[in-house]
């Protein structure tokens with residue numbers, strides 16, 4: 001068995017073992033990974049891939065265009081990249097500014113609505129992207145009016161520097177907001193939290209979409 005197959009099986013076993021009574025979507029984060037490894041993951045059944053860097057992603061999309069892949073953009077968004085992101089991805093996880101959302105919405109005209117998550121800066125670190133949670137309600141209301149965006153949920157990158165106790169508090173706030181949004185907005189159904197080193201913890205705290213890179217593909221180049 002290859003490493004990629006082993007790694008994917010291992011993650012699936014872990015997901016089964018949490019038995020949280022909901023399905024978990026695995027986004028395979030393929031940034032800075034070799035094409036052969038990505039193709040291997042595709043051949044083992046993985047269909048959803050996440051990328052952070054637009055130019056790198058566009059190149060891979062071209063090289064992999066014969067495969068039926070759902071591409072997710074999970075990196076920071078510069079305003080001059082909005083058009084290409086809107087045109088070439090099915091999901092964007094990292095919406096945190098109205099100016100960007102508006103541009104992406106305009107660029108998506110004529111295509112099926114783009115699935116988006118609003119990124120929350122849950123740990124309130126100044127170096128991190130994302131909205132502070134208290135600004136979410138008005139932001140989400142605005143986004144809901146954009147016809148070419150489909151608001152699907154929330155995304156966050158919890159700090160790995162903090163105590164379990166603090167993490168539980170942060171996850172709790174996020175889950176609470178997510179549950180409220182699910183009731184308010186008809187398409188909201190995804191809480192995108194959890195990476196290689198914390199996805200089990202994230203799932204225990206309510207995540208149902210995880211973004212895993214190095215645990216599938218190994219260390220990045």
Ligand SMILES: *Cc1c(COP(=O)(O)O)cnc(C)c1O
Nearest residue numbers: 029074195196211212213214215
């Ligand atoms: C790189 C990245 C991941 C995957 O990280 P791993 O630790 O390799 O699993 C997930 N989410 C985001 C936003 C990333 O930038």
